[in-house]
Amino acid sequence: MLTKRIVPCLDVNDGRVVKGIQFVELRDAGDPVELAKVYDEQGADELVFLDISASHEGRKTMVEVVQHVAAELAIPFTVGGGINSVEDMKAILRAGADKVSLNTAAVLRPELVREGADYFGSQCIVVAIDAKYDEETNGWKVYTHGGRKLKDLDAVEWAKEVEALGAGEILLTSMDSDGEKKGFNLALTKAVSEAVTIPVIASGGAGNAVHFKDVFTEGKADAALAASIFHYKETSVEEVKSYLRKEEVHVR
Amino acid sequence: MIGIVDYGMGNLFSVSKALERLNVPYFISDIQEELLSADGLILPGVGAFKDAMGLLETTHLKETILTFAESGKPLLGICLGMQLLFEESKENGTTKGLALLPGEVLRIPKEDREGNAYKVPHMGWNLLRYQKNSTLLEGLTEGYVYFVHSYYVHEGSKDVIVASADYAGVEIPAVVSRDNIYGMQFHPEKSGELGMQLLENFTKRVKERVS
Structure with missing residues (x-):
C-alpha cells in the first residue's frame, strides 16, 4: 500500500533558508542543504523549496542550491516560486529537482501547465493552489501573487482544470488555516481530493501530529506539508510518523 | 565504468549524482562506440513511452542498446527505462x-x-x-522505495518479477530481471538508503563481471 507523505517546506531567499529555523545542532541554520539533510534523517518523504527571491540573481542562486541538494539527498524534492516558463522549469529540473510547482503563472496562463507536462511529463508538474473561503458561493476562491490577489475562480473547479491540463499533483494551501496551527482545512482538502484523481498535498494549519492524522483520514490528502512546526521543533517528522503509525495511518 | 544512455529523456542528473555518492565511475553519452565500451549500462527515463522509443530510434541508440544487451554485460532500465525493456506499451x-x-x-x-x-x-x-532471489536483492531487507508512474508492466511476465509493490490490489512489478537485463520501476536514486543499496548491488554486478 502507498504511504502517506510528510513534506517539510523551506523558504529560500537568495540561496538561504529564511524564517527562523531552530536547529541548534546545525553549523549554519540558513543552509538549505544542511536543513534538507536533517529532515531527510528524520524521515521526511519529500521536500519542498519555495524560492522567494525577488531578484534575477536570487533565482540563479536557486539553481545552484538545487544542484547541491540533489547531490546530497536521495529523496525527491519540489521547487516552487517564480517559475514562469518552460525555460525556468528546464533550469530547475536539469539542476536535479524532481518536480516544479507552478502557482500564479498557471492561473495567468493555464497552457503553461500543459506545456510543462508535455515536455517533462505530468509527474514533474505540481500546481500550487492558494484558496480562501468565499461566503457568497460557500466555496473557496483561488488567490494569486502570494495570496494578495483574488481571482474569480473556484478552487475545486481550478483543480479539475489543472488535472485536465496535465498536472501530476496539487499542492493545496488553505489561506484561512495557514499560520493558525489549528489544523488543516479538512473540508477544502476533501473537496479537492475527491474532485481529482491526482495526488493532493494539503498545506496550511499544521499544529500537531493529530492534525496530520485528520487530514489523511477525513481530509483524504495524499501528503501533508508543514513548515514552522518542524522548523521551530514543536514536533519532528519522526514524532508525527510514530503517532500516525499508532493510529494505523500507513507511513514509511 | 558505467555508461548512462543520454537520449534526451532521462533524469540524468539524479542518476549520475547517485553513482557519485556510491563512488562508482560513470559517463553520460549518446555515442554508440562509447556506450558499447561500458561495463554496464543504465537506461534512465521520464516521460512518455512513445516519445522515448521515437528518440531511441532516430538516434539509433536502440540498436546500441540491443547490441549491448546481446554482449551479456549488465543493463539496467530505471522507471520509463525499465518499461522500454518490454515488448510493447x-x-x-x-x-x-x-x-x-x-x-x-x-x-x-x-x-x-x-x-x-x-x-x-x-x-x-x-x-x-521480494518475490524471488536475485543478485540485486542480495543482503537487503524489504523496505520502502519511491514510485512515480501511471503505467505498469502487466502480468504475463511473472518469471521476470524479482520484487513487486501492491497498489490498491494491483501487483506492480518493481524489480525485474532476466540474465543480464535488469529493471527498476521506482527511482532508486530517490529512494533513500534502500534505493542506494539496490543501485549499489547493480554496480557490484557490473564490477564482478569485469574482474
Missing part, C-alpha cells in the same frame, strides 16, 4: 519496445475490483516485496 496507442523482456505496459486501472476509485499516478513511497 499501450501508452498513447500501441508502441513496440526493446523486447528484451516479455510483457506489455498498460495504464494502471483507476478503479479496484470493487469499483473504488484510486489515484493514478502511483506516486509516493510503497513497500517493496
Whole structure:
C-alpha cells in the first residue's frame, strides 16, 4: 500500500533558508542543504523549496542550491516560486529537482501547465493552489501573487482544470488555516481530493501530529506539508510518523 | 565504468549524482562506440513511452542498446527505462519496445475490483516485496522505495518479477530481471538508503563481471 507523505517546506531567499529555523545542532541554520539533510534523517518523504527571491540573481542562486541538494539527498524534492516558463522549469529540473510547482503563472496562463507536462511529463508538474473561503458561493476562491490577489475562480473547479491540463499533483494551501496551527482545512482538502484523481498535498494549519492524522483520514490528502512546526521543533517528522503509525495511518 | 544512455529523456542528473555518492565511475553519452565500451549500462527515463522509443530510434541508440544487451554485460532500465525493456506499451496507442523482456505496459486501472476509485499516478513511497532471489536483492531487507508512474508492466511476465509493490490490489512489478537485463520501476536514486543499496548491488554486478 502507498504511504502517506510528510513534506517539510523551506523558504529560500537568495540561496538561504529564511524564517527562523531552530536547529541548534546545525553549523549554519540558513543552509538549505544542511536543513534538507536533517529532515531527510528524520524521515521526511519529500521536500519542498519555495524560492522567494525577488531578484534575477536570487533565482540563479536557486539553481545552484538545487544542484547541491540533489547531490546530497536521495529523496525527491519540489521547487516552487517564480517559475514562469518552460525555460525556468528546464533550469530547475536539469539542476536535479524532481518536480516544479507552478502557482500564479498557471492561473495567468493555464497552457503553461500543459506545456510543462508535455515536455517533462505530468509527474514533474505540481500546481500550487492558494484558496480562501468565499461566503457568497460557500466555496473557496483561488488567490494569486502570494495570496494578495483574488481571482474569480473556484478552487475545486481550478483543480479539475489543472488535472485536465496535465498536472501530476496539487499542492493545496488553505489561506484561512495557514499560520493558525489549528489544523488543516479538512473540508477544502476533501473537496479537492475527491474532485481529482491526482495526488493532493494539503498545506496550511499544521499544529500537531493529530492534525496530520485528520487530514489523511477525513481530509483524504495524499501528503501533508508543514513548515514552522518542524522548523521551530514543536514536533519532528519522526514524532508525527510514530503517532500516525499508532493510529494505523500507513507511513514509511 | 558505467555508461548512462543520454537520449534526451532521462533524469540524468539524479542518476549520475547517485553513482557519485556510491563512488562508482560513470559517463553520460549518446555515442554508440562509447556506450558499447561500458561495463554496464543504465537506461534512465521520464516521460512518455512513445516519445522515448521515437528518440531511441532516430538516434539509433536502440540498436546500441540491443547490441549491448546481446554482449551479456549488465543493463539496467530505471522507471520509463525499465518499461522500454518490454515488448510493447499501450501508452498513447500501441508502441513496440526493446523486447528484451516479455510483457506489455498498460495504464494502471483507476478503479479496484470493487469499483473504488484510486489515484493514478502511483506516486509516493510503497513497500517493496521480494518475490524471488536475485543478485540485486542480495543482503537487503524489504523496505520502502519511491514510485512515480501511471503505467505498469502487466502480468504475463511473472518469471521476470524479482520484487513487486501492491497498489490498491494491483501487483506492480518493481524489480525485474532476466540474465543480464535488469529493471527498476521506482527511482532508486530517490529512494533513500534502500534505493542506494539496490543501485549499489547493480554496480557490484557490473564490477564482478569485469574482474
